Amino acid sequence: MLSPGGVGSGGALPQTPGPKCRLNFLSAMRVDVGYVGTFKEPITLATLKQTPKLEKMLVIQRGSRLSVQPVTPEEWDIVMRLGELVT
Numbered sequence: 001m002l003s004p005g006g007v008g009s010g011g012a013l014p015q016t017p018g019p020k021c022r023l024n025f026l027s028a029m030r031v032d033v034g035y036v037g038t039f040k041e042p043i044t045l046a047t048l049k050q051t052p053k054l055e056k057m058l059v060i061q062r063g064s065r066l067s068v069q070p071v072t073p074e075e076w077d078i079v080m081r082l083g084e085l086v087t
Contacts, residue, residue, distance in 0.1 A: 031068070039083035053078055 049060050059069040071079070 037085045037087035040086050041083065043079060043083050047082060048079070051078060051082065 045060065048054055048057060054060065054075060057069075057071070057075050058064055059071075
């Protein structure tokens, strides 16, 4: 899901940063996303917390920011089954 790419205002980084690079390699990654559809009803944080197999999902961990979080393929499948997708 992650692919090497730009950071900040569109600057490109090499596939593998050189030895003098001060950036953490993971912070120099980008994710390509696109609109798939909208859930008929929002999936609440409470629902995520109560769903088996999502206990380790980063977005529900204490102190986690509700911005962009990595999601495993298994977690993605579970969340997609929780909601009714309207395209």
